[in-house]
Amino acid sequence: MDEKGANIDLVFRNGLKDFEVLPPPEVWDNIHFVIKRKQRPFILLRTAALIAVVLSMSFLAYRWSREISTGLDSAVMALNEESASPEISPSVDKPLYVTAKKNSSLINFSKSLIENIPDKAIEPENEETTSPGEAYFQVTKSITMNKGKPLHGPLLASLNSSPGNTFNIKEPDQQYLPGNSITKSTDRWSIAAMASPTYYSSFNSGNDELSKQLMGSEQSLISYTGGVAFSYKINKRFSIQSGLYYSSLAQEVSGINSFAGFQKYDNTKGNHNFEVLTTNGTVYTNNADVFLIASGSGERILTNYNNDVFDPNKASLQYINNTLRQNFSYLELPIILRYKVVDKMIDLNLIGGVAYNMLVNNSVYTMVDGGKYSIGETEGLNLLTVSSSLGMGMEYSFSDKLSLNLEPTFRYYLNPFNGMTSSKIHPYSFGIFSGVSYKF
């Protein structure tokens, strides 16, 4: 019997080896939905990590920029203490250009800054002063002069009295201030308050009839976005920007009649009474007093209370409206790279980047007498979506510190708002951001 059994075992083992059967297509959708939902905590952790990295980098960059300016001040102070202190009092802020021959390590430190000063601002006294080991310093705060008095004599004498130093001081009126180049480079940071009306819409890349039908009855509403942005100037052309925005997107779903006063007829406990299909997911009612019925043909509303079972007119329910409004609010964390194309009175910037959008509010309501009547909420919305943005920014400077910004921006959402639907709806938005920025 064992041999016979082994024989039948072999028949099945060999016969079923490498056998394949294609599974039904919906299995993958179910699997993907589950693994995506389970990945969400990791996405949130990644986002938190990203925020932490951005903040850390910003802090380090801030400290670095502070150290440079402090370092320069200290270097100049050191110079003053060594050679010019008797003649210099620390109160006047008029800039004075000094050429110096100095065997000090701070010369190397300042070299990069010195390179930015145009040749006109510096007049070497002689060949000796231009030889390696010499440096030119812009002394702005630490070296002071009494206005109207010729300081060349005593100051120069004092400075030159130190061994190894040779200074040449130029008259302030002869100085060419080098386009604030050094001052400008220290204004690496800027903070801006921005706001924009936003037009939100979506397009359908699929061919299914249901999506087309649903899109046909949905209309975008003008929404808004606003927040605070801070940017760091990496160099003359590039700057990186982040911040925190609040955006509210809304759309109107037409063809859904809503009535109030249904609660006394509602015999069910707990669960929602109505489900409304939309391109962004299914709306579940959470207001037991509302009754919904589709005005046209089609099966947009799933309910046990269809027209055959319940007639809202016979029950004398109060008609509210024939449209629903879906609203999604997001907190946005953008990471934007800006490239300055034109550096004139009105700067032009190319703007591109991504934004992490965290869902903070999801509501569905209808309007009655100018007020909102709550219906429910959209199920299965992704808590986190990622959007890419591309835009052109115009920046008009009122002053060295203040500027007006205008940024038409197109946004494309890389993942759909709803993780449950397998529809091919791709949301996008367009907004014109405007605001004021302050450099520091």
Added chain:
Amino acid sequence: MSEIKKIINGCLNGNRRDQELLYRRHAAKLYAICLQYSGNDDEARDILQDGFIKIFENLVHYKHEGSFEGWMRRITVNTALEKFRSRHNLYRVDDIDQIPEPDADPDNQDYAGLDAEDLLNIIRELPPKYRMVFNLFAIEGYSHNEISKMVNISEGTSKSNLSRARVILQRRVGSYTGIKKRISNG
């Protein structure tokens, strides 16, 4: 880096395309296994779905040692086993006394006419306990000792179930072969 490693890394990074690629490459083979362990298509779909979710969740533990396909197969079989354990009390095992002995000597039977689909159908007609033990012993190669622990039965019951499963299978194979012969002879 091999292609499968790239796909696995992509899956670990949450890349949907790689996840789908991994699924598409192996789903058909694993679904055949699921069908082999289940009495109906719904159950097979459940096993495949849960099995793949476990595969994605446990990819991080895969050490790239041994066959990746074998690793996935073990997860799928274990998922089938879990389903079986959870439904164990719901199944009624046919009384073996009512099952007639095979009408032909298996050694002399001609299995050549049976294809994989026939064999799958035959194996799915087995009562769940017999099917599980037969699959684990004859297809997966586990010993009765191992099966007794996996299915939570005694070794004796495992042997008995296997023996009964073989009897049923031999009978079914005989009848399938006979039917096929009759069809081919017109």
